[in-house]
Amino acid sequence: MAEATAHRLTTELAVGGMTCAACVNRVERRLARLGDVNAVVNLATGLATVDHPATVAPGTLVETIERAGYTARPRAPEPAATGEDTGTGEDAPDGERAAERHRLLVTAALAVPVVVLSMVPAWQFRNWQWLCFVLTAPVVTWSAWPLHRRALRGLRHGTATMDTLVSLGVAAAFSWSAYALFLGGAGDPGMVMPMTLWPADGHEDAHLYLEAAVAVPLFVLTGRHLEGRARRRTGADLRALAARTVKEVTLRENGDERRVPLELLRPGDEFVVRPGERVATDGVVVSGGSALDLSLVTGESAPVDVGPEQAVVGGAVNGGGRLTVRATAVGADTRLAGIGRLVARAQADKARAQRVADVVAGHFVPAVLAVAVTVLGFWLGAGAGPGAAATAAVAVLVVACPCALGLATPTALLAATGRGARLGVLVSGARALEALRRVDTVVLDKTGTLTTGAMTVTGVTAVPGGIGAEAAIRLAAAVERDSEHPIGRALTAHARRGRDGGPLPAVTGFHATPGSGVRGTVEGRRVEVARPDGPLPAPLADALETAEAAAHTAVLLRVDGAAQALFAVGDVLRPGSYRAVDRLRRLGVEPVLATGDREAAALAAAAALRITETHAGLTPEDKAALVGRLRAAGRRVAMIGDGVNDAAALARADLGIAMGGGTDVAIGAADVTLVRADIEAVADAVALSRRTLATIRANLGWAFAYNAVTVPLAAIGWLNPMVAAAAMSASSLLVVANSLRLSSWEPGRGRPAPARGGRRAGARR
Template sequence: MTTEPAPPMTTTDLTVGGMTCAACVRRVEKKLAKLEGVTATVNLATGRARVSHPPDVRPEELVATVEQAGYTAALPEPPKSRRRPDVPGDGDDAGRGGGPGSGSEGVRSERERLLVTALLAVPVLVLSMVPAWQFRNWQWLCFVLAAPVALWSAWPFHVRALRGLRHSTATMDTLVSLGVVASFAWSAYALFLGGAGAPGMRMPFSLLPSAPDGVAHVYLEAAVGVPLFVLAGRFLEARARHGTGAALRSLARLASKEVSVREDGTERLVPIEELTVGQTFVVRPGERVATDGQVSEGNSAVDLSLVTGESDPVEVGPGSPVVGGAVNAGGMLLVRATAVGADTQLARITRLVTDAQAGKARAQRLADAVAGVFVPAVLALAVTVLGFWLGAGADPQAAITACVAVLVVACPCALGLATPTALMAATGRGAQLGVLIRGPQALEGLQHIDTVVLDKTGTLTSGHMTVARVTAVPGGLGKDAVLRLAGAVEQGSEHPLGRAVVAHARRALAEGDALPEVRDFRAEAGRGVRGLVEGRPVEVLAPDEGLPAALADALPVAEAAAHTPVVVHVDGVAEALIEIGDVVRPGSYRAVDRLRRLGVHPVLATGDREAPARAVAAALGIEEVHARRTPEDKADLVRRLRGEGRRVAVVGDGVNDAAALAGADLGIAMGTGTDVAIGAADVTLVRGDIEALGDAVRLARRTLGTIRANLLWAFGYNLVTVPLAMVGLLNPMVAAVAMSASSLLVVGNSLRLRAWQPAAGRRGERAGARGRAGVRGRTPVVAGGRTR
């Protein structure tokens, strides 16, 4: 009997409007989950839902389901062909959330409602709180001013509460609406029937509910204070949440709208959507590179700081790759497009940040589950408090005051915002620093890792061969002359060792000079190259017997340093020994040292030979080394380490690292690595800078600490204030202030992550790391394990 494979799932993003608290999030998720095969993750901070569903469930059905739950929903605008990189909400409102109507018009409407409410509510609050200013019939003026606040200003709360009632659900708006209605209704009763409308009535203000001389207390300050403070709190909260999405909006602004294409010697300005792979476009000084490409003509420096966080401009010339969004800081460039639209690095970065912000940490799922029953529980508590106080023979005013305070002070908003606001701020800040984190699971993994398996070539080292040392025979042609001839003959070679010699020889030339041409070039596999340069036979060969004493003495030194030695022969005579190896990245010292300081044990695993692996490990102070490891060996190593109870992260950049990356607790790819490695990783270091790994660990720990603090505050606030309201120790107006402040504190705490900085004192760390590694002011060069 065979089982049919599960159908592939489709992911659709929806913009959801009308959500105000975690109870709304829970409601939308549960409603969508009722559709067969559908699961959804809703983010209150962004106002978006990511829905996974079978292909036969149409997106329109998802929209209709959300609307049936009492909220608005919309599908994202269908992108034009290769429209600007995949940036959700590709404008100023990107990342703001709030769904339809949350754009500039919605913000303007909220601001106007808040201003009108403040103009009407402030006189009521002042007269209620300052008895000395209470003139004859002041209470009736307050009633007239409070009526439009309780009706018009609080109208959005009433509408959403009624909508929820129609769908048999209750949210934060239900609590606010009931609190306003109860406060205003009781005040109207007190004025018309309870004796509070008598001319000359005075009412002292107290933080605790009270009733002077048995006269019914007028709670108009609560009726206007609750809408005023809740509207102000939500407006400020929306502004703050908008700030947490700044990274996405800054990425959106990097995308060009037009590009100057050059064809047949003429230029024309076209929309970026019309640019195709293979076309050549012009980038003038100060302009942004329109899309990913390769320089075909011109030399310049490009500023990548806004794309990858790289602080120093990068020199580019013919053949150099450039990234869309980078700023041309030098001369004019002609660039051939190699990727457009959703295939560019900028689009990939944006997608990774968006995906990360769509997820939920485990703690937030618990908070959402609590929020799902929170509002019904608060309603039940409010009714219970009212019944208890009346049943105990208490004054009806005291009973209603306690009931209203319970309704107003309870706040599930903070529960819903605790994780998404921190996650948005952290992933955005990480992107600015060149660290792309796929989601909350990756953050949690970063926090807990205690072992990191590091690849050598391309991760700790640059992956590019370079000349480490040149030893010339005393009394011979001299180092510079030999290097010039060796560089000339190696121009015909494609071997990495040959390219390293050529590059070094060109750098040693005087300005304006060029290497001479080579004739009769021949390359012998495993042996070396030879040719005629300026009429003289020149050979660059592997070492053999019969070397001059100076070169023979240099050979064991090169081998001890794990360099690859080659000997330059001119006119049949050995003139110099050139040592070639792979360069250890300068940031590797600081990275390994900082990981060790964070309590993370470094392990080196490489497919390279034992000698170069040990040389790198010794330079960086890594004690555990595994050399000559195949991809399968690396994956086995990771499984063994995990079997020992370690939480393992793997850092790599190549196809041979993909299996280990996928099998680790956390996979970390270098941004300069292959698509396979990046696709298997949970975290990508965009600049290819291993030093950013320590920053990623610290950022993850800070973020999860912030989330825990937010949740502790959100739960603790309700555990303290709700009982106080139940026993009549909170004035409803004070309760409204406290409720609004709770959400603002959570969002404000999360916003601190936007200003988070990498470790200070890097210079001191660098000196410490180099001192421990035994390196004094030079960059070690080790062999890459390659032979001629």
């Protein structure tokens, strides 16, 4: 898959044959030699994301990777757009996985008797060692052949990987055992070998290491099998998103309905969604009404009611009535496909610590080979027997494991970004996670971010003894029905919700006065909806004062010249805004309100949310300048917005966070996108980023500590090669298992954070 940008291309390649972080580093370095080529290779997904000039053909990239000793092919088209399994770049087909399982089972059947006989002297019958030799030979050759093949391929290209270490270790253990059997006296019929988990003292040339020769391939194959299963689990959330697309759709043409493949659906076509079915693609409801389950698209658990002229998202489940939908986007242009792309690209990114680990791993394997040769020479020079010297060298080769280094970040990112997508939080990559974790100030836009972004009737006050509130809203909505003013639309929508979408009375003699209001005749009455002026009855005067204090717009209803009701209309706070701001404070993040709205509206919203720093009446340039001043003061700033006017501030902040329902410009300038229309997702994103970075640090800490401890132990002869092989496999499994915990992470309520050096809120404007 290639994507062009200003004479440059971004190409994704599926890379095969990588086994450790050293492989990742080698592929990245080989591609970088092409000149002006930047590559990010992900061990967990087997994908290489390459940014390169248009003059460098994708075929050249494939050839470069193949010359480095690996396989490569262009990645298939966007999975989320086609509905197919996302998979990973190196995910083996079912047939290959079945062959791997078969190889593992045969290896276990051959290896277990060898290990048991070698470690339990009481069961060592006459000529037992020759039976073990016969059972070991196919394990060392056939079972370990994939390891040998990759090691030989690396040597042909002048490289060394983890497979090189394992292959040399297995060959050395088997070769020494064969020498001991045929030339060293270990082939005597009555030979008995004592049980030990430690290396032999080395003065007995008759000592065998057949158990190490079979245990190393067994543990490596077992570890990679379990590791592969775990890595596939980390991508389960993304595959679940891709699975939301349907294969067939009921197309409606000229009143007829027929089932067709999804690929035949085009923008503008109408399709039917029956109860229980998934919405095939993004569109607008033409007829019908229902409640949609959007939990796997936005993370919201509550069903969303939809009706005519309302937008629907592909992948949502129709929980009720029959819908007819007009498609507005298909294939790669759908919202679900966009989510899949964002998550997949985020999983290809690397944390800063992982980039350092990859560089270290690039020099790790040659260093281990040098250490093994040095250990062999040292023990032989110190007077130890050939057996002990060879055992120590084999243990060094086998125990060294750069796999855990390569898996530390990508497995955590796979799990975290997939889990974030299901929670309605899309993170662009590891760099965004790192920035999100360090944020201590969040600049919040008001309209569309903290508020719904639409005018809503917030209060209805009727004159006692008059027509009543229900009749008042019905008459006001009837006369406002033909108005395009936001206040008129709000009154109409409020009345229709109260009447379950039923028809409103007809209006005649409609007239609109710009800046004043509208009037008309409804059911024989003269109805006027306008700004309040002149004296009002006491209840309406009190309601007017309350509306103005909340920075809401007040409109007065007069019927036949008499004031009957007053409506308060305004942009109300989202239900989750209160919890979101409180949780951000508990996480140690200070909220700052920045809006282009008037000061009264800004102060009212800030007071409701207990935000102490407020900036009102800002232009887009003012918002960007505010972000710059906060950063200059030493704060790490995240900006949250949804409109074109927020794009400059989003780009200037340490981290930009866009509301998923906002403009494409705002989303394009952001590092994090909130798919669900719930500002509380911001707190979820901060908490998830901190947990993810903590998991990555723990993974890398374990990977480095493991090698720092086990390699010296093997060098001084304190590790049996069989134990070393088990430890090597366990280290990779531990890293993957630790990352998998992120897949089931649930947002908490946060805990009060320690004070940040006595920082005070900025001045109120």
